[in-house]
Amino acid sequence: MTDTTPQATFADLGLIPTLIERLEELEYRQPTPVQSHVIPHILDGRDIVGGANTGSGKTAAFALPILQKILSQGASHPRGGNFVSHLILVPTRELASQVANSVKSYSYHLRDKVKTIAVFGGVSVNPQMLALRGGCDIVVATPGRLLDLVSSNAIKLEQVQTLVLDEADRMLSLGFTEELHKILALLPQKKQTLLFSATFPEKVTSLAQNLLHDALDIQLQSAEDSTVVQRVFSVNKGQKTAVLAHLIKQHQWRQTLIFVNAKNACNHLAQKLTKRGITAQVFHGDQGQGARTRVLEEFKSGEIHVLIATDIAARGLDIEKLPVVINFDLPRSPADYMHRIGRSGRAGEVGLGLSLIDCDDYHHFNVIEKKNKFKLEREQVEGFEVDDAQSEACVVPVKPRAKPAGTGKKKKKRKQGDL
Structure with missing residues (x-):
């Protein structure tokens, strides 16, 4: 309809x-x-x-x-x-x-x-x-x-x-x-x-x-009805944290919600951001309900400016005028991508959904685009441009090595592979 x-x-x-x-x-x-x-x-x-x-x-x-x-x-x-x-x-x-x-x-x-x-x-x-x-x-x-x-x-x-x-x-x-x-x-x-x-x-x-x-x-x-502006940034392997810290400092967003895929990744990323001068709180399933409620209330009130969360925050987290959501890790399920970025741009407000992808994420983000029926330009952050070698590796599939000629084993392997 x-x-x-x-x-x-x-x-x-x-x-x-x-x-x-x-x-x-x-x-x-x-x-x-x-x-x-x-x-x-x-x-x-x-x-x-x-x-x-x-x-x-x-x-x-x-x-x-x-x-x-x-x-x-x-x-x-x-x-x-x-x-x-x-x-x-x-x-x-x-x-x-x-x-x-x-x-x-x-x-x-x-x-x-x-x-x-x-x-x-x-x-x-x-x-x-x-x-x-x-x-x-x-x-x-x-x-x-x-x-x-x-x-x-x-x-x-x-x-x-x-x-x-x-x-x-x-x-x-x-x-x-x-x-x-x-x-x-x-x-x-x-x-x-x-x-x-x-x-x-x-x-x-x-x-x-x-x-x-x-x-x-x-x-x-x-x-088309979504008010979330989507962007994706290609980064070098190992540079996601540096790019994330740069973006937060450059744009000085009032609040930022960052998604990762594991509970221990929340604490690990928070520690790395702290070393770069950014204070962040975490939100994940290992926290008691009292701690989770307190963190959400402080994030909603603006006391917490940067929150790192697992997918338990991808549904049911309603923050008024949340300016930006960042996928530090891509969600395992393509459907969860829309739920994540949907924490921003609520009730008609314009929001921003950013994803950071390196070479290992490139194929999975293509799947997310295909499943959710959109296509985004791969952008780069000034000062953090992707190396030529990594850029080519992301775009050009690696050719499989030619199998050595054999007398009977090659035929047997092909038959097993067909099964």
Whole structure:
């Protein structure tokens, strides 16, 4: 589906004045394309398969209709018995916290009428169990912790009216398939299901086909719609850190998010940047939840200017007006490339996504371009030009050495190779 809808207002979408008033306070001036397409159909009770670029406003697209549904029911569906009415499943702790905070913000004037709780691992389960007592309107959960709470009888899913699967592709790629099917088996047959994903690999497509009923498929992903300017710099092997430090100092970005592929690489790069006069903090899975929360809060507030992270920050990290994201290491999955750079350029702001590639990365970046359907010019940083020998090696494939002639072994090897 292409976006041909004229620019609408939130009132045009059928939202009630109480919610519109709150959106005005939050300076949500006009609906994003995904909100314009999705909200009216959710209000009509349709199942939705939604695809949209990261940072496109899809949290509001599903949260606002859910809040309106709760208000329209009034006292006809009172809370009680540890039941939850609306369930939002997300892949990471950070995204659970972020989505729940957004829902609470949208329902600020309704806080006495709407109870929203985020539940996720990495922290004590007891406060979450206490918060869930007496039932809950909206629960935002990671799959593992939700199942823990179900097994402890702290939450019941038999009365769920709306199920939202947010970042479905990430949920399945992180290995939550088994947990997800266990949760689905606990839910009532009759419910509204909303599935959102930035990419649609085979697992996500299969899940949507089996789970949703007469779903409306709304696909709004488009490279042209992205507000992130993408650039790629070729560098000599062993010079990535020097080029990175040079770029940070030269441009003096207000904040910089740098992605690497391993936990120990975060600390290693932070130490190397420190030696070059740049203070950086790290964000990875080996940190406790308290430390991760603190780092994110300090980065969001601007106290941290340079953050080095693994892919746990590629989803659910919403930093207002983040100017630049840098791929120090290329993501292993081409799909994660778009999620990484999508941390910048959110909510219509112009952002910058930079990638540093050396000879070893050249082929993989070609794959990323092909999978994501774009092509970028290979640039070089002044003062760090790529050596001629390395430049040729990146472009010209190395010819395999000719095999020596043999009498029978050559034929045997060819046969084994064909197998």
